Amino acid sequence: MHATLPLLLSTDFPPLTRRSVETLQVNLGYRCNQSCLHCHVNAGPQRKEEMTAETVDALLAFIAASPEVKALDLTGGAPELNPHFRRLVVAGRQRGLRVVDRCNLTILEEPGQEDLADFLARHHVEVVASLPCYLEENVDRQRGKGTFETSLRGLRRLNAFGYGMTESGLVLNLVFNPQGPALPPPQGPLAAAYREHLGGKFGVVFNHLFTLTNMPIQRFGSMLVSKGQFNGYMQLLRSAHRAENVEQVMCRNLLSVDWQGYLYDCDFNQQLGLPIAKVRGTRLHITDLNAALLDGWPIRVADHCYGCTAGQGSSCGGALGEDVAAAPTCAARNDR
Numbered sequence: 533m534h535a536t537l538p539l540l541l542s543t544d545f546p547p548l549t550r551r552s553v554e555t556l557q558v559n560l561g562y563r564c565n566q567s568c569l570h571c572h573v574n575a576g577p578q579r580k581e582e583m584t585a586e587t588v589d590a591l592l593a594f595i596a597a598s599p600e601v602k603a604l605d606l607t608g609g610a611p612e613l614n615p616h617f618r619r620l621v622v623a624g625r626q627r628g629l630r631v632v633d634r635c636n637l638t639i640l641e642e643p644g645q646e647d648l649a650d651f652l653a654r655h656h657v658e659v660v661a662s663l664p665c666y667l668e669e670n671v672d673r674q675r676g677k678g679t680f681e682t683s684l685r686g687l688r689r690l691n692a693f694g695y696g697m698t699e700s701g702l703v704l705n706l707v708f709n710p711q712g713p714a715l716p717p718p719q720g721p722l723a724a725a726y727r728e729h730l731g732g733k734f735g736v737v738f739n740h741l742f743t744l745t746n747m748p749i750q751r752f753g754s755m756l757v758s759k760g761q762f763n764g765y766m767q768l769l770r771s772a773h774r775a776e777n778v779e780q781v782m783c784r785n786l787l788s789v790d791w792q793g794y795l796y797d798c799d800f801n802q803q804l805g806l807p808i809a810k811v812r813g814t815r816l817h818i819t820d821l822n823a824a825l826l827d828g829w830p831i832r833v834a835d836h837c838y839g840c841t842a843g844q845g846s847s848c849g850g851a852l853g854e855d856v857a858a859a860p861t862c863a864a865r866n867d868r
Contacts, residue, residue: 534758539757543834543837548781548833550826550827550831552785552827553786554786555604556595556823557789558620558789560609561613562576562579562791563577563609564613565613582614583792584616585616588619590818591620595629602629610635612645621657631655632658636683649692658703660706661707662706663683663687664708664710666726667680667729674709684736687730687738696739704737704738704739706740707744713761713764715745715772716846718743748836768842770842772838774845777845780847781841787826794818800836804836
């Protein structure tokens with residue numbers, strides 16, 4: 533795999549400073565039942581890294597000492613494969629946190645996960661589910677043959693528990709990623725296209741669609757390098773930069789924690805090995821501080837940060853603004 537960090541370190545991205553930490557985004561490990569082409573974590577079935585019970589305890593101690601934190605955002609890999617996932621969910625909900633599960637949908641059919649949808653519903657966990665297109669051909673190309681049908685069954689299972697239905701209070705949001713080195717289309721019109729296709733053809737409902745820009749790191753970044761597309765993609769991101777998006781980027785109010793408990797400004801920096809500003813040359817761990825101590829700290833930036841400010845902008849909660857320039861479809865082919 534091609535390393536992209538050396539290509540990103542030299543940057544003129546504007547300096548950023550932290551605000552209050554409202555979201556604790558926790559990577560529970562890199563093991564996943566899928567190996568998606570766009571994955572910025574390089575997750576897959578063969579990965580062994582996973583958070584231990586001791587680190588989960590440290591996370592809960594951090595949360596107890598940090599009343600600023602309102603949301604616990606659980607990711608991976610497939611976070612549900614971590615044996616401590618459910619304990620962490622229950623503990624977070626007991627503390628009154630909004631708990632988010634970044635779910636790939638196919639995990640709902642993995643052995644041992646047959647009751648996962650019921651568990652998530654009982655604890656009112658917000659599900660953010662990856663579905664990079666509403667068309668079967670594109671999803672299977674990006675995530676593997678048969679993934680679309682399995683994902684549909686997962687969505688129907690979640691709908692059966694009330695997810696995606698306004699009156700239930702159970703939030704189901706979908707995530708779109710472009711098929712290749714292109715910016716996402718406008719979030720609003722694309723969400724309408726998802727609703728029309730998934731609802732009209734399959735009877736599936738959801739609350740919101742989030743459009744995410746593919747980051748030029750890990751598996752996707754390596755693919756760009758292999759195809760000679762890396763520089764062109766970076767030029768696209770830089771040329772589409774919008775200064776107004778800088779004020780809203782997620783790293784200002786988010787703290788990323790890796791499977792070992794080390795701290796980063798965002799999940800992308802985590803995957804690039806760029807820890808939060810160092811103290812005496814050492815990496816900061818979840819046991820070293822509380823959230824209040826991070827207010828006003830500088831955020832580590834590199835050229836990949838343009839991925840969060842290009843066009844309508846991109847964050848873990850979808851677009852930061854509006855962009856009406858692109859066509860609202862996920863059907864575009866690419867040269868993969």
